[in-house]
Amino acid sequence: xxxxxxxxxxxxxxxxxxxxxxxxxxxxxxxxxxxxxxxxxxxxxxxxxxxxxxxxxxxxxxxxxxxxxxxxxxxxxxxxxxxxxxxxxxxxxxxxxxxxxxxxxxxxxxxxxxxxxxxxxxxxxxxxxxxxxxxxxxxxxxxxxxxxxxxxxxxxxxxxxxxxxxxxxxxxxxxxxxxxxxxxxxxxxxxxxxxxxxxxxxxxxxxxxxxxxxxxxxxxxxxxxxxxxxxxxxxxxxxxxxxxxxxxxxxxxxxxxxxxxxxxxxxxxxxxxxxxxxxxxxxxxxxxxxxxxx
Amino acid sequence: xxxxxxxxxxxxxxxxxxxxxxxxxxxxxxxxxxxxxxxxxxxxxxxxxxxxxxxxxxxxxxxxxxxxxxxxxxxxxxxxxxxxxxxxxxxxxxxxxxxxxxxxxxxxxxxxxxxxxxxxxxxxxxxxxxxxxxxxxxxxxxxxxxxxxxxxxxxxxxxxxxxxxxxxxxxxxxxxxxxxxxxxxxxxxxxxxxxxxxxxxxxxxxxxxxxxxxxxxxxxxxxxxxxxxxxxxxxxxxxxxxxxxxxxxxxxxxxxxxxxxxxxxxxxxxxxxxxxxxxxxxxxxxxxxxxxxxxxxxxxxxxxxxxxxxxxxxxxxxxxxxxxxxxxxxxxxxxxxxxx
Numbered sequence: 001x002x003x004x005x006x007x008x009x010x011x012x013x014x015x016x017x018x019x020x021x022x023x024x025x026x027x028x029x030x031x032x033x034x035x036x037x038x039x040x041x042x043x044x045x046x047x048x049x050x051x052x053x054x055x056x057x058x059x060x061x062x063x064x065x066x067x068x069x070x071x072x073x074x075x076x077x078x079x080x081x082x083x084x085x086x087x088x089x090x091x092x093x094x095x096x097x098x099x100x101x102x103x104x105x106x107x108x109x110x111x112x113x114x115x116x117x118x119x120x121x122x123x124x125x126x127x128x129x130x131x132x133x134x135x136x137x138x139x140x141x142x143x144x145x146x147x148x149x150x151x152x153x154x155x156x157x158x159x160x161x162x163x164x165x166x167x168x169x170x171x172x173x174x175x176x177x178x179x180x181x182x183x184x185x186x187x188x189x190x191x192x193x194x195x196x197x198x199x200x201x202x203x204x205x206x207x208x209x210x211x212x213x214x215x216x217x218x219x220x221x222x223x224x225x226x227x228x229x230x231x232x233x234x235x236x237x238x239x240x241x242x243x244x245x246x247x248x249x250x251x252x253x254x255x256x257x258x259x260x261x262x263x264x265x266x267x268x269x270x271x272x273x274x275x276x277x278x279x280x281x282x283x284x285x286x287x288x289x290x291x292x293x294x
Numbered sequence: 295x296x297x298x299x300x301x302x303x304x305x306x307x308x309x310x311x312x313x314x315x316x317x318x319x320x321x322x323x324x325x326x327x328x329x330x331x332x333x334x335x336x337x338x339x340x341x342x343x344x345x346x347x348x349x350x351x352x353x354x355x356x357x358x359x360x361x362x363x364x365x366x367x368x369x370x371x372x373x374x375x376x377x378x379x380x381x382x383x384x385x386x387x388x389x390x391x392x393x394x395x396x397x398x399x400x401x402x403x404x405x406x407x408x409x410x411x412x413x414x415x416x417x418x419x420x421x422x423x424x425x426x427x428x429x430x431x432x433x434x435x436x437x438x439x440x441x442x443x444x445x446x447x448x449x450x451x452x453x454x455x456x457x458x459x460x461x462x463x464x465x466x467x468x469x470x471x472x473x474x475x476x477x478x479x480x481x482x483x484x485x486x487x488x489x490x491x492x493x494x495x496x497x498x499x500x501x502x503x504x505x506x507x508x509x510x511x512x513x514x515x516x517x518x519x520x521x522x523x524x525x526x527x528x529x530x531x532x533x534x535x536x537x538x539x540x541x542x543x544x545x546x547x548x549x550x551x552x553x554x555x556x557x558x559x560x561x562x563x564x565x566x567x568x569x570x571x572x573x574x575x576x577x578x579x580x581x582x583x584x585x586x587x588x589x590x591x592x593x594x595x596x597x598x599x600x601x602x603x604x605x606x607x608x609x610x611x612x613x614x615x616x617x618x619x620x621x622x623x624x625x626x627x628x629x630x631x632x633x634x
Binding site: 063067069109110111117118119120121122124125128129130131132133134135136137139140166167170171173174 | 334356358360363366368369370371372374375376377378379381396397404405406
């Protein structure tokens, strides 16, 4: 993956900003849902959908597309917002989140909306599904009869909290044992889960050493530094013998100072008044811009 | 008399061939794989005993050893299916779909991908291993999941056909198998279509019965799995006592062949259900739900009644839990006696 130019970095950062605004708008409209995780992952999803993934919003079933499995389904607003901005569906449809009849279910369902890849919500199962895809991709030639291996890459976005679940580690052991080098895991290391801070609930550290012991190559990045994340994705592609996990250190609620790092914002939406305030803060880059119209 | 169109084996009461249903699955999997290279097989450290071994030897590049990790077994298969494969996943039914029920629900059923969940060692006839390894709840667990098809073959030959049919199902399937050898009484010619119940035994209608408007001494026995053979033994006994039994092979618990079951139950006026499973949530529960809605009929339930299994010889356990032919005969008489 080529290094980003300054202009490209600016463009991706502005995509991430737009995604954050859409997240706030859709959560306010829904009246329920998760705020901290989606905001914290906005930079990574902007990088994935606008730089890293090989995909075609107009042809979501394209067989040679990269697969992005979202394991922690509750942060789905960030994916819906990124997909909408990438052109999978109109951005206005985001306001139907969690409403009766909407394709944008509270937790993602593969059959409802093309491009989702899997159905998720119950935690700990995404890495297994991504491993199954990676294994299947390796068994499948890119064009039947040619014997050429598929260059489809499988990405799996996970939360840190779901590393409490045994299923996650079953998958980690499986992917390591089978050297699934076409698999890149991305952990949203934001240190919060519903009941509090991860290291108080059930300590996860050292995540790096755990994954290394399971046969993975581990990279760590600042999850809000888009060039760093894009570079790590490129590096992951160059590791031929192991699956790669990128531990992305993120700030839950990133972009809205008063809720950043506060685990109480894990599972609640902004009220309409808070939403207005949050949108103002996002549009003014936390007060750095004096007027929204500057 | 044996229903001719069922094309059963000739010697089904005397000295039928014996084989466990898991063997038919093993043969069927290899046969299905020959015609479809999308078929892959995953096993949780029970390759020989679930009879995946033949496939694993013939198609090592399509076989995946998962280790003792049933949650991963189900979810890796989900991912493979989403990528275009047709995975069969095998373990003992107490572990899969027992231990990984939620993973199956979310990533296979709700996700609606074609994974075939093969649960072996179902029923008390597992024997000496005891209650921990005797699945009596698996059909209930799978029947309540939308999109899931549930099949419980009556013998090894039917298990082979069910495996071939499951491989062509567009959505998820649960295939229930048993450990113990049981009579092989169907043949290659015996009809098998998912969702279609088949009459295996029908009492010859006497002229007197046809003319009479009096209630007949008749009963419909709906059976699933290898106990169907006991139901046939029982029907032969009932005939000697002038009770006309119709024995139906309900190999597909879901979708249930509702029209046919209702019609047969209505004609008979009394019903017995037979399964090596908890009565709650299994075949008995499914048929009671159906008949309560469509045609309320007295039902007696042969099955396990809210108990766990235990160690013992298969035949001892079948007798202890009243799953043998004499128990079916008794239940049939009771059901007939409860007719209005």
